[in-house]
Amino acid sequence: MKPSLIIALLMVVALVGVAIWHNNSRNTDGIDPILLQAVRGDKALAKRLLEHAKFKYPGKSDRWYREKIIYDLERDGAGGRGRATTYRMSSRETWQNIYLISAVIGLANSIVYSITRLFKG
Helix, strand or coil, X not given: CCHHHHHHHHHHHHHHHXXXXXHHCCCCCCCCHXXXXXXXXXXXXXXXXXXXXXXXXXXXXXXXXXXXXXXXHHHCCCCCCCXXXXXXXXXXXXXXXXXXXXXXXXXXXXXXXXXXXXXXX
């Protein structure tokens, strides 16, 4: 087996591992992180607000419910963030994203190198 192919396979395994780790590191119980930030991390409150919104306005998209709840919280002065503020990632999420991007770039580089080596001889 060629070394470049081994490197490409290792990069694929690493990328899958990072993707699984990245998804598992967010223990939000299926609640949108932006909504969690708006309720200052109170998962029970976020679930209650989602259930109430889905009962009151059936048939809407998940994004619509999230935006409606955040809008209502901000309108009533209870929102955890103002209109001008955006969702902020924690330093851990930032480093995870940097690692994930570098893994993708490394994988792409290995694939291009392997394909180039196959066609050159």
